[in-house]
Every structure is written in structure tokens, then in C-alpha cells.
Amino acid sequence: MTNPPSDSGSFLHGFWYVAAVTRDIHRGKTVHRTLLGEPILIGRDNRGDVFALKDTCPHRGTLLSRGIFDGETVECPYHGWRFATSGKCVAIPSQKEGQRPQAVDIRARSYPVRESEGIIWVFMGGNKPSEDLPDVPGVPEISHRFQLHLHRTFNCNIDLAITGLMDPAHGAFVHASSIWRGHRDVRDKEKAFSPAPLGWRMDRHIASGNARAYRLFLGGAPETEITYTLPGIRVEHATTGKATYCGLTACTPIDANTTDVHHVMYWDIPGGPVLRGLVRVFAKRFLDQDANAVLDMRDGQAFNPKTMLVEDADTQIRWYYRLKKEWQQAQADQRPLKNPIEPQTLRWRS
Ligand code: FES
Ligand SMILES: [Fe+2]
Structure with missing residues (x-):
């Protein structure tokens, strides 16, 4: 008989985690989730592809999921910075030409995301290139049901x-x-x-x-x-x-x-x-x-x-x-x- 270890609650990085299910993420909409203590915006674009971004604006930290998503870009509700679903910043309305930073200098963090068998998985941890990511945990045989x-x-x-x-x-x-x-x-x-x-x-x-x-x-x-x-x-x-x-x-x-x-x-x-x-x-x-x-x-x-x-x-x-x-x-x-x-x-x- 032994005592259970006492490192309760520490997060494991480097894994896919269930963030939502397919039917919860609608086309042209975003939702906020917190995974492993990190704020995450999950959305589905006009083409039907799911994406995940860090849900804090790189400018002053406003929750991006409170802004407007037109199916292609997410607009921060505070100063209107706009982000593509890849995380690339595509507009900073307050900046005059030549002022810094410009949109091209800015990125919101994006997370690898996979949709499989009705489940939306987000990969937490590390900046692994997508070809190095493990497969999402699978459900055998009748997964389409x-x-x-x-x-x-x-x-x-x-x-x-x-x-x-x-x-x-x-x-x-x-x-x-x-x-x-x-x-x-x-x-x-x-x-x-x-x-x-x-x-x-x-x-x-x-x-x-x-x-x-x-x-x-x-x-x-x-x-x-x-x-x-x-x-x-x-x-x-x-x-x-x-x-x-x-x-x-x-x-x-x-x-x-x-x-x-x-x-x-x-x-x-x-x-x-x-x-x-x-x-x-x-x-x-x-x-x-x-x-x-x-x-x-x-x-x-x-x-x-x-x-x-x-x-x-x-x-x-x-x-x-x-x-x-x-x-x-x-x-x-x-x-x-x-x-x-x-x-x-x-x-x-x-
Ligand atoms: S806080 Fe998001 S644009 Fe300023
Ligand atoms: Fe039980």
C-alpha cells in the first residue's frame, strides 16, 4: 500500500484534447473555451473548416470571441484589429501608414485543430510543425455512427x-x-x-x-x-x-x-x-x-x-x-x- 502521488492537477502538454463536438461549432460562429488554463477561441469559417486561436487580442488582451466574426476574419471588439483564421493580423484601423506596428507584424497564436468522428480536438503544447503532430485518438470501427x-x-x-x-x-x-x-x-x-x-x-x-x-x-x-x-x-x-x-x-x-x-x-x-x-x-x-x-x-x-x-x-x-x-x-x-x-x-x- 502506498500513498498516491501529490502532483495533482499539473497539466500534460503535447496532447490532443477534446475542446468541443462538431454540432456545437456552427459555420460563421465562434465560441470561447478555456483549455489547460489557456483562453481559446474556436470557430468554423464559411468553408466549414474549424480553427482555434488564442482568445486574447495581441493588442490589449480583449477576448476576441466577444468580437465579430464574418466567416473569414475575427474582429476585436475594442479597436477593430482583424485576424484571419490562421491568426495573421490583416487590419489595424488606428495605424497611419508608416506607423508601427503594421498588421503584417502581428499574429494571434493559432492552435492545431482536427475534427474527426464528431469531435473537435485541439493540440495543446509546443509549436510542432503539423507533420510532426500525432494522430488524434481514434474510435474504432463504427466511428461514423x-x-x-x-x-x-x-x-x-x-x-x-x-x-x-x-x-x-x-x-x-x-x-x-x-x-x-x-x-x-x-x-x-x-x-x-x-x-x-x-x-x-x-x-x-x-x-x-x-x-x-x-x-x-x-x-x-x-x-x-x-x-x-x-x-x-x-x-x-x-x-x-x-x-x-x-x-x-x-x-x-x-x-x-x-x-x-x-x-x-x-x-x-x-x-x-x-x-x-x-x-x-x-x-x-x-x-x-x-x-x-x-x-x-x-x-x-x-x-x-x-x-x-x-x-x-x-x-x-x-x-x-x-x-x-x-x-x-x-x-x-x-x-x-x-x-x-x-x-x-x-x-x-x-
Ligand atoms: S484590444 Fe483588440 S484591438 Fe485593441
Ligand atoms: Fe463510475
Whole structure:
């Protein structure tokens, strides 16, 4: 038993983060987001392309997202400096010819952005040339079947949010329900794990007996596989052969004490809006239960109690901290990450 590390809340740079979903960013409009403590304007131009700029005017810092966007340029509401979606300044109305600076001398910072499978990702950290950027985290197989996006802001640091979501032993207490699992109904679990790029994988296995929700939803006992990767992304893929479900949960730190949790779901089961509505109700309840559980923990941990990580139920939480530390060290040493996780079987009751 050990104490969890105490570097809670430090941001990981060098990753794609979920900033929004496709349907939230409309053509000719911009929105403000805060990611990793940085103000970011996200917009969609007239051609339909998404872009991201630092949301503070290089002149005096006004939020650019409060200005006017005509589908091509963003105009600062204070003195009307205008910026192309690339960040290039194209007009400074107050300047007479020959005065400095001129528009060509000015740039608003732009961020790499990708739109894929209904999700808008922003790359945080570094000025990497776009050919050196990693791929955005992918959703396998049925990714074009975007069905649902749920979002909830957790008022805690990213470590608490992530470890709260990956914790395998809270289900029978936090998510107990008369429909799919009884309160305190815990059973033996044994799962094989292997390393995955930037994380680990719970190997493909038949969903266990008390995962009744799955059986109801997919109409049988599915095989499921779950992958966790830095900086805080969980991808679950479940299939019965006939029906497939895929869920992507992504934690995006807003600031040291606030984390956005996005849950995006894909499936290929007939059921249309009715099924979507039903799943939304249950998934929202799940997410709310997780958020409340994590906030109870946050409130307790505010007193700096001595805490522990037990075998094997808390092993994945230990892996998360180990990976995070290794990433930070690898960044400092300017070398690739050496995944510290070995293939192994974990056993617990949940
Ligand atoms: S603050 Fe933006 S133009 Fe002056
Ligand atoms: Fe949970």
C-alpha cells in the first residue's frame, strides 16, 4: 500500500484534447473555451473548416470571441484589429501608414485543430510543425455512427476526475440501480491487461455477469475491450458480433480545479431517437453519480488525509500516475515515452 502521488492537477502538454463536438461549432460562429488554463477561441469559417486561436487580442488582451466574426476574419471588439483564421493580423484601423506596428507584424497564436468522428480536438503544447503532430485518438470501427455527446464539468483537478472514472471498485456503491446492479453486489473479477501506446488496455473479454446494462442494450453478452491513454482518455469497445457500441470518455482540464468530462457514444443498433433519448438519461445519471462521488472525495482530500492505493483494485490508478510521471520525464529529457506497464492479470471484487 502506498500513498498516491501529490502532483495533482499539473497539466500534460503535447496532447490532443477534446475542446468541443462538431454540432456545437456552427459555420460563421465562434465560441470561447478555456483549455489547460489557456483562453481559446474556436470557430468554423464559411468553408466549414474549424480553427482555434488564442482568445486574447495581441493588442490589449480583449477576448476576441466577444468580437465579430464574418466567416473569414475575427474582429476585436475594442479597436477593430482583424485576424484571419490562421491568426495573421490583416487590419489595424488606428495605424497611419508608416506607423508601427503594421498588421503584417502581428499574429494571434493559432492552435492545431482536427475534427474527426464528431469531435473537435485541439493540440495543446509546443509549436510542432503539423507533420510532426500525432494522430488524434481514434474510435474504432463504427466511428461514423455518432449518436450522443454528454458533457459535465467536474469541479476538481484532472487527476481526481480521471482516477474517479477509471476506478473499478465503486460501481456497486456509486452506480447501484434496481435495473442493472444491486447495491453492494460485488463479484470476483479477473482481467488481463497489456500495454498500449501511451497507456494500457483491458484485453478483450466477455462482459461480466453483473454488467446487465450491456446485455439490455446490445441484446447479448458482448466482448468488450477498454483502453486508457494519456492525457485522460478512455475508449470502450463492445460487440456481440451483431451489435457494436463504442464510447469515448475524455477529460480536458480547464484550470487546476476544473475538468471538463466529455462522453461521446457511437453505436450501430437500430432505435433512432428513442434509443438515444433513453441512453442519454441513463448515461447522464451515470456521469452525475461519478461527478458527485469524485466531489465527495475532493472534499475529504481537502483535509490532506493520508490515503492509500490497494492491490489490485487501485493498480490502474497507480499506473496512471506512473505513466504521467514518465511522460513528464520523457518531455524533460526530450525522448519518447517508455511505457512502464507490463502485461499482467489483475484480480479484485466489484
Ligand atoms: S484590444 Fe483588440 S484591438 Fe485593441
Ligand atoms: Fe463510475
